[in-house]
Amino acid sequence: MTSTTRLTAAQALVRFLAAQYTERDGVRRRLIGATWGIFGHGNVAGLGQALVEYGDLMPYHQGRNEQSMVHAAVGYARQSNRLSTHAVTTSIGPGATNLVTGAALATINRLPVLLLPGDVFATRPADPVLQQLEVPHAGDVSVNDCLRPVSRYFDRITRPEALIPSALQAMRVLCDPVDTGAVTLALPQDVQAEAYDWPEDFFAERTWRVRRPGPDPVELAAAVHAIRAARRPLVVAGGGVHHSRAEDALAELAESTGIPVASTQAGKGSLRWDHPQDVGGIGHTGTATADQLARTADLVIGVGTRYTDFTTASGTLFTGAGVRFLNLNIAPLDSHKLSGLPLVADARGALEELTEALLLHEHGVDPAYVAEYTQDKERWEQRVDACFEAGDPDVRPTQPQLIGALDAVVDETDIIVNAAGSLPGDLHRLWRTRSRDQYHLEYGYSCMGYEIPAAIGVKMAAPDRPVWALVGDGTYLMMPTEIVTAVQEGTAIKLVLVQNHGYASIGGLSESVGAERFGTAYRFRSEDGAYTGAPLPVDLAANAASLGMRVLRAKTVRDLRACLAEARDADTPTCVYVETETADTLSGAPPAQAWWDVPVAETATRSSAVKAREEYDRHVSTRRRHL
Numbered sequence: 001m002t003s004t005t006r007l008t009a010a011q012a013l014v015r016f017l018a019a020q021y022t023e024r025d026g027v028r029r030r031l032i033g034a035t036w037g038i039f040g041h042g043n044v045a046g047l048g049q050a051l052v053e054y055g056d057l058m059p060y061h062q063g064r065n066e067q068s069m070v071h072a073a074v075g076y077a078r079q080s081n082r083l084s085t086h087a088v089t090t091s092i093g094p095g096a097t098n099l100v101t102g103a104a105l106a107t108i109n110r111l112p113v114l115l116l117p118g119d120v121f122a123t124r125p126a127d128p129v130l131q132q133l134e135v136p137h138a139g140d141v142s143v144n145d146c147l148r149p150v151s152r153y154f155d156r157i158t159r160p161e162a163l164i165p166s167a168l169q170a171m172r173v174l175c176d177p178v179d180t181g182a183v184t185l186a187l188p189q190d191v192q193a194e195a196y197d198w199p200e201d202f203f204a205e206r207t208w209r210v211r212r213p214g215p216d217p218v219e220l221a222a223a224v225h226a227i228r229a230a231r232r233p234l235v236v237a238g239g240g241v242h243h244s245r246a247e248d249a250l251a252e253l254a255e256s257t258g259i260p261v262a263s264t265q266a267g268k269g270s271l272r273w274d275h276p277q278d279v280g281g282i283g284h285t286g287t288a289t290a291d292q293l294a295r296t297a298d299l300v301i302g303v304g305t306r307y308t309d310f311t312t313a314s315g316t317l318f319t320g321a322g323v324r325f326l327n328l329n330i331a332p333l334d335s336h337k338l339s340g341l342p343l344v345a346d347a348r349g350a351l352e353e354l355t356e357a358l359l360l361h362e363h364g365v366d367p368a369y370v371a372e373y374t375q376d377k378e379r380w381e382q383r384v385d386a387c388f389e390a391g392d393p394d395v396r397p398t399q400p401q402l403i404g405a406l407d408a409v410v411d412e413t414d415i416i417v418n419a420a421g422s423l424p425g426d427l428h429r430l431w432r433t434r435s436r437d438q439y440h441l442e443y444g445y446s447c448m449g450y451e452i453p454a455a456i457g458v459k460m461a462a463p464d465r466p467v468w469a470l471v472g473d474g475t476y477l478m479m480p481t482e483i484v485t486a487v488q489e490g491t492a493i494k495l496v497l498v499q500n501h502g503y504a505s506i507g508g509l510s511e512s513v514g515a516e517r518f519g520t521a522y523r524f525r526s527e528d529g530a531y532t533g534a535p536l537p538v539d540l541a542a543n544a545a546s547l548g549m550r551v552l553r554a555k556t557v558r559d560l561r562a563c564l565a566e567a568r569d570a571d572t573p574t575c576v577y578v579e580t581e582t583a584d585t586l587s588g589a590p591p592a593q594a595w596w597d598v599p600v601a602e603t604a605t606r607s608s609a610v611k612a613r614e615e616y617d618r619h620v621s622t623r624r625r626h627l
């Protein structure tokens with residue numbers, strides 16, 4: 001007879017999670033490193049009690065907001081190369097639905113996170129309970145059903161023993177390099193506290209091998225053939241290069257063939273910025289070098305990329321005559337995009353096989369092609385130098401100068417975290433990535449508020465490395481609360497808080513699409529009713545200090561350099577607050593090198609919109625469908 005242990009469903013889940021491991025390339029690590037939680041009646045007596053009962057098995061972190069707990073878990077998971085993540089437990093109702101944004105972010109970025117929202121009673125002793133949604137036509141719907149479309153696996157555990165198969169499926173999905181994303185086990189509050197006689201084997205240590213599937217020989221042969229036939233090939237490196245830890249394999253392919261490598265937001269850092277074949281970011285926020293190569297490429301080799309609209313300039317970037325795509329991706333969904341030749345495989349192994357096959361043929365691109373992009377890259381780097389430089393160090397910095405000042409204090413150990421605003425574009429174009437995982441941009445969901453909690457998660461995964469959250473004022477106001485968590489846990493994140501009194505990014509976009517910066521500045525209302533008055537007298541530096549951060553205020557470029565250097569040495573959570581110069585003419589940043597489709601009003605009375613529409617129609621006419 002199998003021996004059993006009598007535990008509540010919540011206790012069993014905690015013991016189960018503490019015994020799960022991943023293994024890849026001979027390295028074994030815990031799958032669920034810790035659990036974040038905010039307690040309410042939906043989880044306090046269930047998972048809350050279980051976490052205190054098994055405090056020795058499962059580390060716990062207190063968060064301030066359910067969404068930001070997911071961001072922290074996601075930051076941790078990405079920094080852990082998807083081999084380890086955190087769980088997040090919430091109450092029912094608002095605590096649970098606060099997870100939805102975080103879940104979407106995790107799933108879109110293909111990063112594993114385990115969500116454990118409480119749910120309404122399975123036994124329905126009193127209907128409705130506090131915070132229960134009543135759906136007149138369906139008795140089995142709860143607010144947690146909002147998590148279904150944003151989860152890669154969803155289950156509601158309405159009997160304790162149903163946890164056994166479901167928990168195993170949940171682990172399978174978390175560890176699957178194709179399927180991974182948010183995994184949700186909704187836990188009715190009565191079931192969490194209900195006892196069951198669990199088979200001991202359920203709690204045995206289990207190791208989930210994260211697979212590296214090799215390429216199909218026919219697909220590989222076709223890929224080699226396509227590369228050998230190409231005169232102007234270009235690699236587009238996406239996040240999959242990092243997830244697979246394929247950076248060295250990609251460098252070897254690039255070095256041995258001379259094929260240049262451009263990168264998406266998620267793929268930046270695949271090669272170091274000063275690697276001869278690195279041509280920087282691609283697409284709407286790309287470098288002139290990469291975008292020019294993209295326009296004339298005859299073969300685009302996507303490696304681990306989803307080809308979002310930012311990468312393809314909304315379908316207008318890859319315009320070379322007869323351009324074709326070769327898509328190395330572990331996910332069949334991505335490998336078939338843009339009617340490409342699919343090469344469905346783990347990036348690292350497949351890149352190694354490609355390199356080997358190409359070496360046999362002594363394949364290399366034309367030296368004239370190498371000379372062309374090398375010179376182009378030199379010219380681009382001079383532009384970057386120019387906008388980093390400060391003519392007068394005693395005035396307010398521009399945003400590129402801020403990036404330049406940060407560039408000057410970091411080394412290859414620093415990690416920068418960012419997601420939304422005008423920084424992602426500037427960073428994609430300008431940042432000089434020094435190590436494979438230095439550039440942590442969440443641009444799948446580009447979620448304002450990701451940065452601070454994610455930096456905490458990154459720092460938990462890389463405690464010895466300086467971790468910088470780069471945050472605009474709008475983003476700060478959306479989600480500053482996890483600063484308290486960093487202070488509480490002694491997580492010495494660094495925050496660069498950029499004050500420009502509103503949404504510089506969306507303001508600029510608004511102007512370009514004929515919406516006249518409407519609703520994008522943080523200013524008082526003027527007599528005419530618009531927000532065009534003086535900037536609001538908010539002091540975000542004082543706000544960060546009030547939450548417990550050490551705050552250094554920088555007024556000039558010179559100050560900023562000193563403050564960043566001081567913050568870098570700090571071993572407590574430290575904020576560098578800086579007001580930036582907003583006049584676009586002074587910023588010196590290179591403009592967008594490629595388009596992005598944001599539809600403009602087809603009819604309007606205001607001339608700004610009419611003009612913007614003419615420009616829009618011109619761009620639309622350049623779109624290519626790759627069939």
Ligand SMILES: Cc1ncc(C[n+]2csc(CCOP(=O)(O)OP(=O)(O)O)c2C)c(N)n1
Nearest residue numbers: 421422446448472473474475502503504505
């Ligand atoms: C949660 C969320 N809401 C709205 C948006 C749309 N959005 C993108 S950038 C931005 C403004 C960001 O402002 P700020 O952080 O001050 O950065 P800035 O644009 O000034 O650089 C907005 C509203 C978003 N990305 N995420």
Ligand SMILES: [Mg+2]
Nearest residue numbers: 472473474502
């Ligand atoms: Mg701003």
